[in-house]
Amino acid sequence: MERPVLLCGLGRVGWRVLDSLRAAGLPVVVIDIKVDPGDPRLAGVTAFKGDCRRHELLEQAGIKDARGVVIVTSDDLVNISTALLARKLNPTARVVVRMFNQNLIARFGGAVKNTVALSVSALIAPVMALTAVTGDTLGAFKLDDGPRQISELVAAADSELIGKRVADLAAEHNFVPLAFVPAHGAPQFLLAVNSDATLSPGDRLIVCGPPLALQKLLERLRGDLLAGVQWASALRRWVRTARRTLLEVDLSVKIITPVLFTTLFMSTLIFRYGVGTAWGDGLYQTVSIIATGGELHGENKPEWVKVFISILKLAGAALIAGFTAILTNYLIRARLGGALEVRRVPDGGHVVVCGLGNVGYRLVQELTTMGERIVAIDKENDGPFFETVRRMGVPVFVGDATVPEVLRQVRADSAKAVIAATSSELGNIEIALLVREMNPKQRVVVRLSEPEFAEAVREAAEIRNAMSVPALAAPAFASALYGDSVQTLVSAVGHTLVVIDLLVNDADDPLNGKSLRAIVLDYALLPVALSGRDLSDTRGYRLKVGDKLTVVAELPDYERLLRLQQPVTASRVVVDAFPPTATGVLATHVRLQRGCTVEEASATMAAVPFVLRDGLTRGEAQELTEQLEREKVVTRIE
Template sequence: MVFVAKTLLEDDADAERDPIVTPQLQHPSKPEKAMFIVCGLGSIGQNCVAVLHQYGAKVIAIELNQTIDWELPNLAESVETVHIGDCRKANVLESAGIHHCRGVLLVTDNERTNTEAAFAARLLNPNVRLVVRSSKQNLNQLLSKNLGSFVAFEPIDLSASAFAFAALGSDVPGFFKLEDQWLRVVNREIRQDDRWRDRRQLKDLTTSSRRVLLHLSAAAPSSQQFYSWDADATLMAGDTVVYIELLDRLVGYSPQLSPESQQQIKPTTQQRQSQKTSAASSQRRRVFRHLRFPILNGNIKQKLIQFWQSTAQYQTRRVAIICGLAVSVLWCLGIVLYRLHYPQISLAEAFYAPVVLLLGGYGDLFGGVRFVSEPPPAEEVPWGLRLFSLGLTLAGTAFVGVLYALLTEALLTAKFQFKNRPPIPKQNHVVIIGLGRVGQRIAAILQDLKQPVVGIDSTALESSILPQMPMVVGNISEALTQVNLAQAQTTVVVLGDDMENLEIGLMVHAANPHNELVIRTQDQLFSNNVAQLFPYAQVLCAPVLSAEVFAAAAYGENILSLFHLNHQTILVTEYTIEPEDTLNGLLLAEVAYGFDVVPVLHQRSQSSPNLLPSDDVRLEAGDRLILLASTQSLQRIEHAELKPPGWQVQVTQALNQDAIFEGANEITRISGCSISTARQIMISLPALVPTPLYKHQAQRLIRNLQKARVTAHLMPLQDGLPSLQE
């Protein structure tokens, strides 16, 4: 960030001459649009273009394919130029303007291409910001140390955290960890029996371990922005308050059930036996299911590639598939050869002859056994056909051996796997349908949060993967009846096909309408339509979630986590304050209320971090700051668009000299004006505090002045700036 913030705290002499101290950001001239290059116009790349366009950036795209399938309407108009070529080549990057761009987003589907293009970009521009799509964590850490201004993300990890938080239910939209301390975002609906109803005001909820984010009133519609609530409002039945709080220790969260009812109930012996029988049956079906090709609607070649990649961790299955294909080819070839040499035999006899040979019946066929139609004796059989028949017998023996090995492995794996995995939870658990990389990551996050989880998939996981997670393997429709769906808290559907996710989501809702439902999609238009037609489901588009992080990181921000709150993505963003930074010199109150963000951690150099810091901290170069912010707020920070304060405080009376002394200290601490100016105010009552304040900032100043036995009240800022009253 290159904008300069005006210093808010003048020295005492300057303050006496000109007591008006206003937070303003200087803009000598309108800044030029930042330019970014997006390499790869797949789903994530196109969404990156859309987010960067919202930031007001100039976007240049590089795509290998000449035909581009634009998934978002009017998105092509957001791109200045599309260069067709290989982003790894220097001439392509130079033609796209690599020497003049601020950042390069490398988000193609090929991780190697992304890494090689990052090398090429760094050689051409040593200062450009590199944002890379890559899952190789160790390599990414090494490259970030050696390349400089380099950051890499795995889209699966980015979206998995959002899905995991959504799985906790609408009552807990976010969980994240800072400095070994868990913070939880809570969405609390005030019911008739709530202890806060008609007793607590929003200002009372702000403590050293809690901050209010949103207040949605039942009486009147409220804004979705932070700090749009009135601190003096009293909580009423039907209101919803969203706040963030520190947790002393991490426990399983349940909004409906007591801690005693959250404990897992051990199944009876009969239930255990039923689970084992069902698991073994599902395991047998799984073995034979993997011997088939998933020929479905769509691109068959792509389906076959995906199927082959899905067997990468199971080499024995790949061997079985190759052997099965080879035996099938030999079988068909045997039918043709026997029909050609023995035209008098029937097709059925020609069909069964290779089968006998494949099952080791070479001696039966050529050791005195004759065909029904009396073919020539064995010694008259051509030597080439006899040699081929021997080859069939040898191939069949090898295939049977591989098949036996595969079945033995499957049975042993099922035996030990279901022996070690815990039983299925009875209630208050999360059901994850689809245990691919995304599903496994979601399950791991939920287990870290002490949330009971059960997984469903057509393929069993290896015993070393999530060993403490119970799972049901087999047909998903049948598996839904085995996971206590009626008592589940949330169901997350994260299979690879959008239509299949929707179908299963509707099945889950039909089985339990009270179950929280989270559905994963890969297409934003599809996601928007489903969200409008089925409002009971949280529909999250994975590429959109990832693109918001990639785009924010392109500007230099460090994104630690993200969650979904009231239909918008909230990013946990880390800043390191630099001398010419937009935020340098501002009070945290001005950062929070001026940019609509929530500071959750502040750390000064060589000091311990402070969680949920006070609004009165003034930022300095070298400080570390972590915020909760929407993408719109990050855009405003990037462009230094600080909302102007609209309120002022009039101090009318102080009870005694101690009140005058304490009141001056409070004015200096909260408003940021100099101590000499604050003392002049307190000895010249009634007087206006000269520094314009944000509403929450001004209200807190009035409350603190009242505690110091000083009377003050809130006033809207008049045209022009106020002056001290003599």
């Protein structure tokens, strides 16, 4: 019987991880503090109710025979405790842990052997950020030479794409076609995409490539005119800043400030024209008398001047005391911070991030790395990431993003995009609808949990960028059991495409020594990167220990690879004809493939057609055929 996987925690992420493990054909044992073993959704799954930190419960669930443990509760302490206990009870099992604490994510996996720590926010933030920036991102992943995004190109009737070959577009814009959906005909995916096809109106291409290159192409196709941050003229900007700052100031401050300055001005006039002092001296005498109670310089002052100075001393003392008390009280209540933030908000082209939790902070990091201008909104001014985000140079407004006035203050209507990433799904939907009401064409990215709900929001509310966080992150936890890394999943034309890093860990790895071309063909994988090598020069390459192969596959094909389901070895290569120039090369192939002598190889080649090799997988047969075709040998696969 196949060794099971222990899944600890059946929250929103846990259920999606369970679906991924089932899809991979793995036996699963669930431990959860609230699980109902009779739940019909657990059909075929053994479930234990209780605390996964209990030594006896883990043993009862079969920890000592488990191939791996996936821990995805919503408490970091529970996850860490369970991971350490699981490592103690089974030193060989691979442990995959969900983490919220940013400092522990990288350190915990490195400190505990054969353990991987993953963050849901880190997995989904790149996708949400690229979606906000480009508006057409279906997924995102990272390679050693930088990020890649997956987007859809639509060939409209007046589009520049019309009449161009898929291969030419790919070369011009540095992208890899993942799917081709003709307006009339069946869709083509991955290796089956016809690179010689010419685009017609209504055709669609799913492609992946560098974000900058794709963003420029997408902006041209959409006709975007306002791609960058928009700043008004200096005069208009400062007028707007002054007006907004004044509106933020308390009424009491607005009253006492002009009273104080009016007093200073009137006293300076009296000294200038009544006493005969210079303008500078008059102002100096006024400030000196009000602030310190000093006397007017000079002798033989008229009686009216003495009276005026006495009144000025009394009025000045009262004004200074009142002004200081009111202004101090205003600053203590931190109302000025919001007023000063206003001047840092562009007129348009920025990205508004609503919510500064784990996901919101990761979004700010990703967007900052991409060079985007960001404005953030959060309800609390004492959150764990609040000051950190401000130190990054991002203006942060304290307020409720579901209040229209707050959204208007950050100019959400003219922003490049608004990301609703708070912890409240209802609040995120409310933010999206408010923004769409302010600007029906505004790009809104919404963080949600349930995939079905996200799909309903996309279809019914026409908020096309509603994303299910657990659905995007769950496959990464399942694939981490194998040492692989699922970077993203993409839904395209009813098919699910998955981007995976396949790692050849050691000499016993099933991929070690395998032909890259044969694996690609047998499992229908589309390679996009290989350990820094140029994929155009991998002819005859065999994978070795330390290689990292990044591929795109349809989900069922990846599940076959996860189960190490061996492809059928029923293909054979038949040689029908060959030119005299290929005799030497073909003879070498015959000897190697059939394990025969030179004489036996010559006898075999004399009887054309002949079977060069049988018992091959489809990929191995295709690879062998391609090698022979380069020598002008006529072959076929049966």
